[in-house]
Amino acid sequence: MSIMPNVLSAPERTARPDEFARQSRWVLLRRILSQPKGVVGLTLVTLYLLLAIFGPVLAPQDAFRQNFAQTLRPPSAAHWFGTDQLGRDVFSRILVGARATLGIGVGGVAVAFLVGVPLGVLAAWRRGWIEAAVMRAIDVMLSFPDIVFALAVVAILGANTQNVIIAVGIVSIPVFARTARAVTLSILAEPYIEGSIALGANPVRVILRHVLPNISGTLLTLSTLLFASTLLSASGLGFLGLGTQAPFPEWGTMLGESRSYIRSHPYLATFPGLFLAVSALAFNLLGDALRTIYDPTSRRVARRAPLLGFLRRRAPADPAPQTADEATGLAVSVRGLRIAYRTSEGLLEVVRGVDLTIRPGRTLAVVGESGSGKSTLLRAVGTLVNPQEVAITAGEISIGGETALGLAPAALRDLRRRKIGIVFQDAANALNPVLTIGNQLAEAVTAGSRLDPATVRQRCIGLLRDVNIADPERRLDMYPHQFSGGMKQRIVIAIALAQDPEVLLADEPTSALDVTIQQQILVLLAEIQKKRGMAILLVTHDLNLVARFADDVAVMYAGRLVESGDVATVLERPLHPYTQALRASAPGGSEGRGRHLRTIAGEPPLIGRLPSGCAFRPRCQRSANRAECAASEPNVRAVAGRDVACAFAEEAMR
Amino acid sequence: MFVLRRLGSALPTLFAVSLLVFLFVDLIPGDPAQILAGPTASNEEIESIRKFLGLNEPLLTRYGQFLRGIWDPSAATSFRTHRPVVVELSERLPNTLIVSIGGLALGIVVGTIAGIICAMRPGGLADAAITVLTLAGISMPIYWLGLLCIWFFAVNLGWLPAAGASTPAHFVLPILVIATRPAAMFSRLVATSLLESMGKDYLDTARAKGLSETRVVLFHALRNSLIAAVSVAGVQFGGMLGGSVVTETVFGIPGVGRLLVDAVSRADYPVIQYAILMFAFFFVVINLVTDLLTQWLDPRTRDQERTT
């Protein structure tokens, strides 16, 4: 999931010249209606609200008229939902009761919102004793189970509709106050708030213009979801006989009255219960849809395969037929690899035909910008792409002479264990926070074999020594968060080395680290490589690092390798215009001071929106509207000791 | 250190709670004695009730008296039955606890399994079914579900008794019904947090070690998810205790919740006060325990506390 870069949520770039107005307010509606649960939820909620407004008018009969000749009748043409113990028409009572039932919900949420939200925002903004007092009060209120608290309020004030509203409202105040405080705090921590304060905006403006609009979504979601639970607890009070008092109809009260007749006349409980349950469901559905829109964490979940996706999921494309591998002796061999993301609009190609090889003991650096497909390539080589999200549509990968595609799970595990070690950019994420270092190392050491604990421990200690961690015996019992960033990365490297892999894959292994620590890690990797003779595939955006560390370099642009070869050859005299520009655009060196840097016009292309012909064409100075560049994607050719994908590579040599 | 500090913050809460519950009688608009005596009572009658309630005593004395009622059976008696409130409560507490704990345990087990299934096969048939069931479970009024179950299992099929608490069979339906909410909550929570941790690099680290997918999910991903689940379990348990008010009425179980409802409708103030105090006490203790448990389970917070 993490390898899906933001390109998938490709920004719409529709030009709307001179239209400065905010986007139309229908955007929210559109986004709700784009989700099935949003459609169902919103429709039902609208129906219920209409029912609450027009219910009493629509009721075919007098909801209060008792008729002792017609008590407890089953549903019939005259009484669609039957009659109750006093002979009143249940259908009419439900229509009339909608207003009280939903009104209690609306009133309760309104009370809670109006008291809780200002309190929460105030607490987050002022901090200090106000926050302490609000939080303490919330603690005390949350010490009572909510329905018990509501019961107590009703016991004090007396049982009637208005008091039920107050009761369920008070019960929800802490929830609103707490959420409002939490989201306000998180918004206040956003850089744009600091930006706005640095701009000179006063506190009132910051709250009104920046904080409130940004917390409104969360609060709307919360209100909707709370409406459902408020409805249920208010009706619960009615069910207990402590809500709306007879003879006024309210669904919960009606359910409570039907309790005595459940044995003989079960349908009496059916209809009010059904209306209640469906209304709660409607608000829950709508709330869920809103949450998907406003809550970034649930959006990540929403990006997962669509519900019922199994109905339209295709079988994964078969990898290319396995040819006999002539690439023995190579640590890594990739041929014609094409990788695509599975999206709702079909396959989106991110790696578009990549060939690469790494010999044992060598380091290949793949250089590229964000969205170039370099990380996906690395994960594919590491056999770690998630087949539910990513499809390898063509090509072959072999690691240490063994094919890595189309393997059965057991064979795949075996290959990963014996041949592949992997190091990620963020060591903090690459280690499980709740397991000790020793635990995680031991797991890597024992995978696929049975060793006695003492041997395992010795091996773990040895590994930590290999990555220059002092005092390894003591460190084994520590947790990841107890180490600095550089140390964590050493531990990740130790785990990767546990089974003596043939290839070490490193995805930006140092870019999260400080420069001095970067150097330490690179030197460490170089030393280990010298000792063990493994191959390293390094993915990075930093040409400087490539020059210092790699043997070979491959420059990646829009899913293809545009120039690859020996580091000295490629970087000293790049032939592809992209490589040239990358090389020239890095600031540094006193000779260039004050002069303009050479830039590459425009921005990297979005995946799925590549230009025709050569992908670099729109940003290329050399292309200059030449027909060849627009006609087709240039083939990779060998020119002056490296492979380059440019039709006019030779021009750079003049 | 953290344990002490957390205890230190729970005590003022408990104190505030007891004060609030104690002042409950004074919060009632009008004179409680007057309300109890009814509209036709004479002034002497009201005065005698005032005396009986101790309303003429100074506030502090009354608070002391109130606290004494927690352990001294003679200090507080029910208006209705004239039995000590403490006895009334302790008689009924086991029933409430059996239903709450049973329901919670069942809900957690079912919900966790359902959540794992959802997360392992997102978009699958099981995921679709569980998601729909989860939403229904959250939206279902417990009292309606209870009535339906009584009608179906007890009246129609005759498999289980409809109301009461005399045999273990009586507890089956309430536990099943009350488990729906925690089950729905947990399946959601576990699925969400599992899916969230599915994208984490440390799972790929684990896969690269050559571990099986089952081990990766159960040992690495689930472990992290369950830490978050503990605090939700605590809140849910509190919710179940509160929910006993409704379930015990539906299933006619003589428990604390039912006692409270009866007391509210009959203005039996001592019973209301002590029942609410008991619920609140349980709630505070549960919050305390889950906080400590989460703290202890997560090495990150565990250590933070040690160093500061």
Add this chain to the structure above:
Amino acid sequence: MNAPFPLPPRAPGTDTDDIIVVADVSRHFGGRRRFLSGVAAPVVRAVDRVSFRVQRGTCFAIVGESGSGKSSLARLVVGLLRPTDGEVTIDGVPLSTLDSAGLRAMRRKVQLVLQDPRASLDPRMTVFDTLNEALTVHGLHPDRTARLDRIKSVIGLVGLNPAHLGRYPHELSGGQRQRVAIARAIICEPEVLVLDEPVSALDVSVQAQIINLLADLQAKLGLTYLIITHDLGLVEHMADAVGVMYLGRFVEQGDVGEVCGTPRHPYTQSLMAIAGHSAPISRDRPAPVLEGSIPSPLAIPPGCSFHTRCPLARRLAISTTAVVETADGRVPRPCAEDPPPPLPAPGGRSTATCHFADERLPDSDYRSNIRN
């Protein structure tokens, strides 16, 4: 030393034209007693006795690793943080004399551009709203058409066009967002821009565009820049003067050519060695590696705070007798015990805070003239 961008002529009669003067500024966090328990939270010395001046129209860079306190220092200059000690003076006005309203008005002169433009723009405001807010806050161009003209001219100045005004931040690319952030900063005609890692969140090919834009704007508008960065390449390219920060203090500061060309502090030397080395790391010979990591700001080492990692101190410890044994190895006594004084370079264009700043890196037979 050629100035990178033409300096505006200095007003005659004023011997200094320093728009930013930071005098002996410290900022400590924590230290307050905790409620109830009475235990004081540990003190973090984020910024410790830092002084520097920035001349109008020039560019000053603050370089450091994470945790060095460089971001806190930037916020002290903007007035988002109040110093624990010392004084920040902007254009002759000491910030301590201003109340919060005065400080807000002062911010018109000093604007901040943050690292990640994705996060520093309000996601619910269009580009127009964002720029308009800046004008509203400072009550500039109350007339509608004049305001629109100003917004359009600024958006052109940063290389965007009016079509971008209706867009939301998520509809822009990273480079465009950073241009909007810069537009918001310059729309109120400030004199100082504080740039906190202005390009490090951008793609390599876009970074150069933004660097060029900043250079053009400085030339056109006569801006003064204070750049916070970890990128020495950027410093060498843009800055006139630089301060190298380590654990809240400047270890070396002065003219860029001097500090980057002939660094005198071992920490600067190590940084320059890493940044300047595009030669492959030789796998047969140990490369210059700075050991260990930055100590926690909660426990700043005594004496010279760099002595726990200092390669120079290690080497000197071999050849001198006045050494002490520390947890991190043998180092000369003064390094572990006395805070080093600032030592000006021979030409006086830079200052290094190191006991042994004038010792050349010792060769194997180097053993003379070691002060104790």
